[in-house]
Amino acid sequence: MIVLSLIILLLAIILVAAVFAKKDFTVKRELIIDSSRQEVFDYIRFLKNHQTFSKWTTKEASKKTETRGIDGTIGFVQPWNNYKEKAGIGELEIKRMVEGLEIVIEHRYFKPVRGMGNTLIATETAPQDQTKVRWEYHGVSKYPINLLTAVMDMDRLVGTDLEKCLIKLKSVLEGTYSK
Numbered sequence: 001m002i003v004l005s006l007i008i009l010l011l012a013i014i015l016v017a018a019v020f021a022k023k024d025f026t027v028k029r030e031l032i033i034d035s036s037r038q039e040v041f042d043y044i045r046f047l048k049n050h051q052t053f054s055k056w057t058t059k060e061a062s063k064k065t066e067t068r069g070i071d072g073t074i075g076f077v078q079p080w081n082n083y084k085e086k087a088g089i090g091e092l093e094i095k096r097m098v099e100g101l102e103i104v105i106e107h108r109y110f111k112p113v114r115g116m117g118n119t120l121i122a123t124e125t126a127p128q129d130q131t132k133v134r135w136e137y138h139g140v141s142k143y144p145i146n147l148l149t150a151v152m153d154m155d156r157l158v159g160t161d162l163e164k165c166l167i168k169l170k171s172v173l174e175g176t177y178s179k
Contacts, residue, residue: 014144023141027158030134031166035173037123040131041100043173044121046072047092053169055161073097088112116140133169135162 033040043049048071069076072094079091089111095118096104102122109115117139124132137158 024139025141025154026136026138027155027162028134028136029159029162029166030132031163031170032126033131033133033170033173034129035131036129037125037131038100040133040173041103041123044123044133044169045094045097045103047076047078047094047105052172054165069094113145115142115145133166135166137162 067076067078071078074094074097077091077093081089088109090107090109093106093108094103095106096102100123102120105119105121107117107119109117117137120134120136120138122134122136124134126132139154139158
């Protein structure tokens with residue numbers, strides 16, 4: 001009986017802590033690419049191109065999905081369904097775009113856990129016809145899952161993946177990528 005009471009008390013403490021835990025997080029990474037800003041933007045604006053550099057969309061690259069809208073334009077939706085390889089089920093939608101400068105993509109997760117997030121990929125002209133690419137991911141976790149994201153080092157977990165994606169994007173755009 002004492003063990004059961006302690007388990008219930010511990011569970012209650014965890015659930016109360018989740019009420020006060022942050023529900024969102026933001027991770028940012030940036031990298032310089034030896035290509036013009038317009039060339040980089042013209043590549044990242046198309047979600048089909050993300051299959052060449054994004055860890056998350058490459059998992060779904062072989063899966064056939066019905067897209068909605070015109071790729072590279074606001075409102076384009078690219079669903080994914082790859083539950084077996086742990087990518088889950090969800091969709092991406094281009095929500096906002098500033099021509100030549102930035103794109104905002106909304107992530108809607110349906111399985112295994114419902115949730116939302118947003119990606120901002122921004123380009124900025126750098127010296128010597130280079131481009132600084134900034135990738136930000138803003139995630140939102142609902143109660144009580146927010147307690148997990150509050151105690152996990154999301155900057156390290158997600159940031160490491162963002163760095164790998166940016167390095168791969170750099171190699172693709174600079175012509176040094178090999179499979």
